[in-house]
Amino acid sequence: MSTHVDVLGMAREQLAIAADYLDLDSGLHQVLSHPMRQLVVNFPVVMDNGEVVCFEGYRVQHNSSRGPTKGGIRYHIDVDVHETTALAMWMTWKCAVVNIPYGGAKGSVKVDTKQLSLREIEKLTRRYATEISIILGERSDIPAPDIGTNGKVMAWIMDTISMQKGYTVPGCVTGKPVDLGGSLGRVEATGRGVIVATEEAAKSIGMNLGGAKVVVQGFGNVGATAAKIAEEHGAIVVGISDAVGGIYNPKGLPVAELTAKYSGRDGGIREYADAQAVTNAELLELPCDILIPAAISGQITKDNADKIKAKLVVEGANGPCTPEADRIFKDKGLFVVPDILANSGGVIVSYFEWVQDLQNFFWEEDQVNERLTKILRHSYAHVEATMKQYGTDMRTAALIIGVKRVADATVRRGIFP
Ligand code: NAD
Numbered sequence: 001m002s003t004h005v006d007v008l009g010m011a012r013e014q015l016a017i018a019a020d021y022l023d024l025d026s027g028l029h030q031v032l033s034h035p036m037r038q039l040v041v042n043f044p045v046v047m048d049n050g051e052v053v054c055f056e057g058y059r060v061q062h063n064s065s066r067g068p069t070k071g072g073i074r075y076h077i078d079v080d081v082h083e084t085t086a087l088a089m090w091m092t093w094k095c096a097v098v099n100i101p102y103g104g105a106k107g108s109v110k111v112d113t114k115q116l117s118l119r120e121i122e123k124l125t126r127r128y129a130t131e132i133s134i135i136l137g138e139r140s141d142i143p144a145p146d147i148g149t150n151g152k153v154m155a156w157i158m159d160t161i162s163m164q165k166g167y168t169v170p171g172c173v174t175g176k177p178v179d180l181g182g183s184l185g186r187v188e189a190t191g192r193g194v195i196v197a198t199e200e201a202a203k204s205i206g207m208n209l210g211g212a213k214v215v216v217q218g219f220g221n222v223g224a225t226a227a228k229i230a231e232e233h234g235a236i237v238v239g240i241s242d243a244v245g246g247i248y249n250p251k252g253l254p255v256a257e258l259t260a261k262y263s264g265r266d267g268g269i270r271e272y273a274d275a276q277a278v279t280n281a282e283l284l285e286l287p288c289d290i291l292i293p294a295a296i297s298g299q300i301t302k303d304n305a306d307k308i309k310a311k312l313v314v315e316g317a318n319g320p321c322t323p324e325a326d327r328i329f330k331d332k333g334l335f336v337v338p339d340i341l342a343n344s345g346g347v348i349v350s351y352f353e354w355v356q357d358l359q360n361f362f363w364e365e366d367q368v369n370e371r372l373t374k375i376l377r378h379s380y381a382h383v384e385a386t387m388k389q390y391g392t393d394m395r396t397a398a399l400i401i402g403v404k405r406v407a408d409a410t411v412r413r414g415i416f417p
Pocket residue numbers: 145146147148149190217218219220221222223241242243244264266280294295296297316317318343344346347
């Protein structure tokens with residue numbers, strides 16, 4: 001679900017760049033270029049009108065050398081197995097960069113949930129969860145929310161797996177509602193982490209987050225939270241968008257009010273009167289200091305990278321910038337905090353949720369946020385030091401760390417049998 005971008009090609013190109021720096025053995029490179037498992041499922045759902053509709057879904061596990069695989073489930077009409085594989089691969093590097101004991105996975109169903117009733121979404125979820133349950137489990141592969149899914153969907157998956165087991169298994173998914181074993185702070189974790197990364201990057205390039213003009217693409221879980229927390233830090237959010245389009249006001253937008261009124265309803269923000277309507281393409285090119293793409297992949301390519309006016313791009317979304325865009329940014333000195341670092345707050349707090357579920361011992365929200373911030377700042381500093389050591393951009397540095405950790409674990413474990 002990117003605009004005509006080969007996302008798996010992108011992920012493999014990024015891996016090849018890191019592999020070159022690491023002088024990675026070619027056999028190992030081949031192992032890491034491929035997912036360890038790809039499950040494609042076609043399953044029926046009886047719709048409210050009695051009609052039977054068949055849906056296609058996927059669960060891809062990329063690598064489990066460092067622990068159980070972990071990754072979100074996406075409901076969107078444009079998903080396919082290749083994109084899901086790329087997203088699983090990025091999850092592997094992401095967990096390794098921030099040093100949490102997981103490998104990467106991703107799941108998706110090709111569906112436009114806007115066309116379904118809540119009951120139909122629940123039935124689709126329970127059937128999809130059953131189909132992929134043969135490779136899921138709290139010790140093997142743990143889903144979480146992504147585009148088009150949320151805590152409610154995670155609760156249905158948890159309940160479905162628990163029904164099969166005959167007892168409640170809260171640790172089999174993360175991003176659940178708090179009263180079902182979810183973690184305090186998980187809903188906001190990705191957006192919060194994006195702003196921690198933004199603060200660190202602003203320091204790196206001598207920019208003040210207070211007073212900085214920020215544009216955010218995507219007004220869902222990640223985008224709306226990042227915009228809200230950026231505003232709390234004194235930034236001025238001048239542009240936001242959702243799948244329908246965006247709005248712009250150089251004097252600033254009232255993010256809290258817009259979130260309360262429109263978040264989660266595509267097209268809603270366009271009802272806000274005190275702003276100029278812009279397309280998603282125009283939004284990315286607005287004058288601002290910081291651009292946070294927090295929607296889908298393949299948004300910034302060779303065609304528009306040169307027109308981006310921000311000095312800092314912080315990737316809330318997975319894969320919003322192509323490798324060609326990266327090269328253009330490097331030439332023009334634009335600083336990019338890559339997805340596998342910038343949006344890792346979600347999986348970090350998912351890890352905390354899983355640990356809490358396994359121990360049946362729950363933490364205060366302050367504790368969650370403090371530990372999240374500590375891991376992110378530490379990881380940022382490590383990536384920045386690696387960037388200086390190798391003379392690369394930040395994405396390559398993050399990949400060097402992530403790929404090396406996974407490659408080392410694979411070698412140390414040895415190739416079975
Ligand atoms: P979401 O479904 O809550 O929100 C997605 C937002 O993007 C919505 O506002 C939607 O209208 C908008 N959107 C969809 N298509 C668009 C398009 N073509 N152009 C512009 N906007 C579009 O999803 P989310 O959980 O906020 O995820 C957003 C991104 O962040 C994804 O790339 C996801 O993989 C990534 N991410 C999410 C998490 C998480 O914890 N939810 C963690 C890490 C990364």
